[in-house]
Every structure is written in C-alpha cells, then in structure tokens.
Amino acid sequence: MDCPQEDLVSGLLKSYQEVGGINHLDCANLPSKRVIASLCEDLLQLLFPGFFAEEAVSTAELPLITNELVQSIRDRLADEMEHSFRLADPSHTDNRTWAHEVACQFFKKFPVVRRLLQTDVEAAYDGDPAAKSYDEIILAYPGLEAIAIQRLSHILYRAGVPLIPRMMTEWVHSRTGIDIHPGAQIGSHFFIDHGTGVVIGETCVIGSHVKLYHGVTLGARSFQKDEDGHIVKGTKRHPNVEDHVTVYPNAIILGGDTTLGARSTIGANVFLMKSIPPDTLLVMADQVQRTYDKTARQKPLSPDERPDIGL
Missing domain, CATH: 2.160.10.10 (Hexapeptide repeat proteins)
Structure with a gap:
C-alpha cells in the first residue's frame, strides 16, 4: 500500500490551519503535564515523609532531605506557575516574582495541611473496620491520596493560579478515580x-x-x-x-x-x-x-x- 509520508504531513498541516481552536502555536510555553505529575509525587513525599520515598528516611536525615525537596519543588512549581500566569495575562511583566511569592505562601501553609491530613487518616481508621493501621491508609487508600492533593491544589486555586490546580487534581483523578475540583x-x-x-x-x-x-x-x-x-x-x-x-x-x-x-x-x-x-x-x-x-x-x-x- 502506497502511503507517502508527505501526504500524511500535508493533511495534518492543513488541519492545523482549518481547525485552530485546539492549537497552541506561536505562544508562550504551557504548564507541563509531566512536570505537574512529578511535582504531585514529590509533594506526597513532603506531606508524608518516609511513605512515598524509595529509600528509608531517618530522623537524622530528615532536615537535609526536606530542605532539598522543598527547594526542588519550589523551583519547578515557580517555573510552571510562571507559564500559567503568562498564559492568563500576557501583558503582566513580572510573572517570575509573582510565581515565587505564591510558591512561598504555598509552603508556609503545609503545616496546616498536614494537621488536616492527620484528621483525615484518623477518620479513615475510625470509619473503616477493615483498616488495620495508619500505615495501610496512607499507602493504600486512594481517598487519602485524592484529598491530600486536593488540599494542596486548593491553596493554589485560592491564590488565583491558573490551570495548575486543576492539573493536579486531574493527575490524582487518573490514579484514583476520584474527581475533586480544587475549588x-x-x-x-x-x-x-x-x-x-x-x-x-x-x-x-x-x-x-x-x-x-x-x-x-x-x-x-x-x-x-x-x-x-x-x-x-x-x-x-x-x-x-x-x-x-x-x-x-x-x-x-x-x-x-x-x-x-x-x-x-x-x-x-x-x-x-x-x-x-x-x-x-x-x-x-x-x-x-x-x-x-x-x-x-x-x-x-x-x-x-x-x-x-x-x-
């Protein structure tokens, strides 16, 4: 069967011209779904130290590990927020500063989120006779993972961050089947x-x-x-x-x-x-x-x- 490559490409290029509503060309970068997924995985490590890491975490190592993880997440999150801010308002010229300010406030609220998640784990343990331990709930209960990411995404949603909060909850939706809007x-x-x-x-x-x-x-x-x-x-x-x-x-x-x-x-x-x-x-x-x-x-x-x- 004759199937020239140039015919295939030509058909696609023509489609790109005719169907413009689903293109994003000659514009600033969008937030990356791959990076957001990686951020969500690292955020779970930060919320539940020792549970989502590949290696055991000791109390002595925790300050260094936490410092490195916060810095890594902070930088990547600020990069993605800069993309989302620029997309929402191309006229705004100081998106980098804005993104870093939001990231800073985001991390300041982590202790509050962790206190809430402690109550969520307690509720799961008290509400499910099949639950044998807190460890089981944190490692194996999809509801806890969904609410953990939603509680974090809600902070960004309230801060007015475009796209990223919904991308976070859709990442956990795809993993758990639980769809909670960040709002x-x-x-x-x-x-x-x-x-x-x-x-x-x-x-x-x-x-x-x-x-x-x-x-x-x-x-x-x-x-x-x-x-x-x-x-x-x-x-x-x-x-x-x-x-x-x-x-x-x-x-x-x-x-x-x-x-x-x-x-x-x-x-x-x-x-x-x-x-x-x-x-x-x-x-x-x-x-x-x-x-x-x-x-x-x-x-x-x-x-x-x-x-x-x-x-």
Missing part, C-alpha cells in the same frame, strides 16, 4: 471509602466528619445562562454538606442551594435536588424515596412534617 472547600476528618466514581464540584462546601462512599456525586443541577445563551461562570452550583453527614454509594446530590443538614445520612442511589434538615435519614425503598427523622428512632414523618425533597 471545593473541605473540613477536617474527611473520609472517602473505596472512592471510585466520586465527583465533588467546584463550589461544594463540606463540613467536618463527613464520609462519602464510592459513586457519590455532589454536582450541579443546572447552569445559568446569559442573554446570549452562554453559561455564566463563577456561580454557586454545588451542594453544601454540613458536619457529621454520611452519603452512601451512588447517591447524587445536586444544586448550589441544596444543603445536607448536620448528622444526616443519605442512602445508596438517592437522587436529591433540595435541602434536608439536620438529623435526617433519606433512603430508597421500593423505588420510592422516603425520609425519616433519625432523632425519632427512624419513625416515619407525617406528610406535613416531611421536608420538601422535590418528589
């Missing part, structure tokens, strides 16, 4: 059990001591559009989850004005688009969604007492 606000003692298929949207606000199972979606109900039919960006689109809430597998909770009240339990496969009050047990039974007050020993509420759940 989501998440409290302490957060546990995702199993985790595959969990989706948490950008404007979610999640309290403390919250437990999610696999397949849970905290998503948007609809998208507001402007007069030209374009989706309006930056609105509150995703649910709020108050403290001590448990959501079982494959439940779908949608809407920016939807709140799961504190100490509530959402059963498997529930589809919910309106708020429920605290201390509610919401389950699917015989294909009908039913609501119970947990404080009343699961006694069914009367029709007048039941929250409006859109059914």
Whole structure:
C-alpha cells in the first residue's frame, strides 16, 4: 500500500490551519503535564515523609532531605506557575516574582495541611473496620491520596493560579478515580471509602466528619445562562454538606442551594435536588424515596412534617 509520508504531513498541516481552536502555536510555553505529575509525587513525599520515598528516611536525615525537596519543588512549581500566569495575562511583566511569592505562601501553609491530613487518616481508621493501621491508609487508600492533593491544589486555586490546580487534581483523578475540583472547600476528618466514581464540584462546601462512599456525586443541577445563551461562570452550583453527614454509594446530590443538614445520612442511589434538615435519614425503598427523622428512632414523618425533597 502506497502511503507517502508527505501526504500524511500535508493533511495534518492543513488541519492545523482549518481547525485552530485546539492549537497552541506561536505562544508562550504551557504548564507541563509531566512536570505537574512529578511535582504531585514529590509533594506526597513532603506531606508524608518516609511513605512515598524509595529509600528509608531517618530522623537524622530528615532536615537535609526536606530542605532539598522543598527547594526542588519550589523551583519547578515557580517555573510552571510562571507559564500559567503568562498564559492568563500576557501583558503582566513580572510573572517570575509573582510565581515565587505564591510558591512561598504555598509552603508556609503545609503545616496546616498536614494537621488536616492527620484528621483525615484518623477518620479513615475510625470509619473503616477493615483498616488495620495508619500505615495501610496512607499507602493504600486512594481517598487519602485524592484529598491530600486536593488540599494542596486548593491553596493554589485560592491564590488565583491558573490551570495548575486543576492539573493536579486531574493527575490524582487518573490514579484514583476520584474527581475533586480544587475549588471545593473541605473540613477536617474527611473520609472517602473505596472512592471510585466520586465527583465533588467546584463550589461544594463540606463540613467536618463527613464520609462519602464510592459513586457519590455532589454536582450541579443546572447552569445559568446569559442573554446570549452562554453559561455564566463563577456561580454557586454545588451542594453544601454540613458536619457529621454520611452519603452512601451512588447517591447524587445536586444544586448550589441544596444543603445536607448536620448528622444526616443519605442512602445508596438517592437522587436529591433540595435541602434536608439536620438529623435526617433519606433512603430508597421500593423505588420510592422516603425520609425519616433519625432523632425519632427512624419513625416515619407525617406528610406535613416531611421536608420538601422535590418528589
């Protein structure tokens, strides 16, 4: 079969001219996916010393290893942020200084992130009878890895860094099957059990001591559009989850004005688009969604007492 190389190249070059929306030519460098992946792996080493390194780490070596790792990550992260800042605003002339300032603030918040991650490990250990040790959770639980990277990416997201926070969470998404937007606000003692298929949207606000199972979606109900039919960006689109809430597998909770009240339990496969009050047990039974007050020993509420759940 005759297949000249020049014909193949010619077809591609013609496509590059005709289909311009997916080209990035004659522009500044983009952040590198390969570098971001490497940074995420090194960030996990920094968060959990001794767990993600190839060789054993001693207490005596820790100051030197930490110093070298911080410097390496700081320099590479600043380089990638400089690319992202330049892409977002080509007119800005001092992207290097800006990138280093953000990197500095990023590392200053590591002690706070580590304290939060300690509570996440505790929540996983206390919430899963199969967990034998903290070591097992740190090394083998995908939910912890996902929330660790999300907590770091959230710092960069709040600092206004373009692209990189989302690249970080997509890196861990590809590894774990857990998709948490860097914009989501998440409290302490957060546990995702199993985790595959969990989706948490950008404007979610999640309290403390919250437990999610696999397949849970905290998503948007609809998208507001402007007069030209374009989706309006930056609105509150995703649910709020108050403290001590448990959501079982494959439940779908949608809407920016939807709140799961504190100490509530959402059963498997529930589809919910309106708020429920605290201390509610919401389950699917015989294909009908039913609501119970947990404080009343699961006694069914009367029709007048039941929250409006859109059914």
